[in-house]
Amino acid sequence: xxxxxxxxxxxxxxxxxxxxxxxxxxxxxxxxxxxxxxxxxxxxxxxxxxxxxxxxxxxxxxxxxxxxxxxxxxxxxxxxxxxxxxxxxxxxxxxxxxxxxxxxxxxxxxxxxxxxxxxxxxxxxxxxxxxxxxxxxxxxxxxxxxxxxxxxxxxxxxxxxxxxxxxxxxxxxxxxxxxxxxxxxxxxxxxxxxxxxxxxxxxxxxxxxxxxxxxxxxxxxxxxxxxxxxxxxxxxxxxxxxxxxxxxxxxxxxxxxxxxxxxxxxxxxxxx
Numbered sequence: 001x002x003x004x005x006x007x008x009x010x011x012x013x014x015x016x017x018x019x020x021x022x023x024x025x026x027x028x029x030x031x032x033x034x035x036x037x038x039x040x041x042x043x044x045x046x047x048x049x050x051x052x053x054x055x056x057x058x059x060x061x062x063x064x065x066x067x068x069x070x071x072x073x074x075x076x077x078x079x080x081x082x083x084x085x086x087x088x089x090x091x092x093x094x095x096x097x098x099x100x101x102x103x104x105x106x107x108x109x110x111x112x113x114x115x116x117x118x119x120x121x122x123x124x125x126x127x128x129x130x131x132x133x134x135x136x137x138x139x140x141x142x143x144x145x146x147x148x149x150x151x152x153x154x155x156x157x158x159x160x161x162x163x164x165x166x167x168x169x170x171x172x173x174x175x176x177x178x179x180x181x182x183x184x185x186x187x188x189x190x191x192x193x194x195x196x197x198x199x200x201x202x203x204x205x206x207x208x209x210x211x212x213x214x215x216x217x218x219x220x221x222x223x224x225x226x227x228x229x230x231x232x233x234x235x236x237x238x239x240x241x242x243x244x245x246x247x248x249x250x251x252x253x254x255x256x257x258x259x260x261x262x263x264x265x266x267x268x269x270x271x272x
Contacts, residue, residue, distance in 0.1 A: 021133070021134075022034035022035055022036035022037065022128065022133040022135060023035055023124045023125070023128075024124070025038060025121050025122070025124050025126055026121065026122070034133070034135075035124065035125050035126055035127055035128045036128050036129070036130045036132065036133035036135065036136055037130070037136075038126055038127055039107060039110050039111070039127045039128060039129060039130040040107060040130035040136060042110060042127065043103055043106040043107045043110060043130060044103070046106055047099075047102060047103065047106065054066075054069055073098075076094070076098055076101075077090055077091075077094065079256075080093075080094065080097065080259060083256065083259050083260060083263055084259070084263050084266075089262075089263065089266055092151075093151065093259065093262045093263075096147060096258075096262075097255050097258055097259050097262070098255070100140065100143075100144065100254065100255050100258055101251050101252065101254070101255035102251075103140075104131055104140065104213070104250070104251040104254055104255070105247060105248060105251040107129060107130035107131045107136070108129065108131055108217055108246075108247030108248075108250060108251060109244065109247050110127065110129060110130070111127075111128060111129020111130070111131070111132055111217065111221050112129070112220075112221070112224065112240055112243055112244065112247070128221075129217055129218075129221055131213055131214065131217045131250075132214070132217045132218040132221050133214070134210065134214050136214075137209070137210040137211070137213045137214040137217075138206070138210040138214075140209070140210065140213070140254070141205070141206040141207070141208075141209035141210035141213075142206055142210075144205075144206075144209060144254075144257075144258040144261065145202055145205045145206050145209070145261060147258075147262070148258070148261035148262045148264070148265045149161070149202070149265060151262050151265050151266060152164075152265030152266065155265070155266045156265075156266070161265075163195070164195060164198060165195050165196070165198050165199050165202075166192075166195055166196070167188075167191050167192045167194070167195035168192075170188035170189070170191040170192045170195075171188060171189070171192055173188060174188050174189075205261060208257075209254060209257060209258070212250075212253070212254075213250055213253075213254055216246060216250050217246075217247070217250060220242075220243040220246055220247075221243075223239060223243070224239050224240055224243055227239050
């Protein structure tokens with residue numbers, strides 16, 4: 001898959017072909033290290049550096065840098081409260097949701113850094129936007145949806161949450177209530193099959209999250225590369241600025257949708 005290419009666009013003036021699939025830069029045994037994976041590692045490295053810088057500059061009397069970071073964190077909490085409607089829930093999921101947002105944002109922006117695609121190794125570009133690779137966005141989607149379900153199990157309990165998908169409770173209740181509520185013979189089997197549909201819905205969430213992010217980021221990179229190939233100076237700047245904004249929006253959408261899934265999972269406990 002990594003070796004397949006598309007005819008979407010070809011970078012000119014010595015640049016590499018921008019492919020639909022990530023290209024392997026080198027191998028570690030049988031493991032292919034692709035250019036999108038290297039960019040993701042670079043993003044993680046930058047996040048660690050930023051986190052350490054913030055930690056080292058923490059003071060009781062905040063300076064400009066610390067005040068800016070605190071304002072961002074407070075704003076993030078306020079936005080999350082609009083979804084969860086509960087500060088305690090926001091605090092529980094904040095580390096995961098905010099980490100997802102920062103990781104996606106940095107990956108989105110790294111793919112737009114001028115000249116990053118010109119760094120090659122063995123004739124292959126060493127870096128490309130991590131979120132412009134379907135493998136990365138699919139992994140993020142799976143992580144988000146699985147994380148929401150694990151959170152649901154922690155909050156609601158394994159048995160209650162299991163019955164959200166395979167509603168054995170509905171079947172067990174039939175012989176107990178059939179005399180007082182004859183209609184339960186029809187209603188509870190329907191509830192059981194509705195639970196099975198929920199399994200399909202979880203798979204659809206993964207596809208929706210991953211495809212939306214991949215499609216928007218990849219299309220943006222192709223647009224910037226195409227414009228740069230036609231006019232290398234000044235003309236691409238408005239498009240790059242636009243893609244910077246799109247990078248923020250796409251990271252925010254992914255994070256908010258993940259937060260919604262976490263919130264819905266925690267509401268299973270309240271419904272029970």
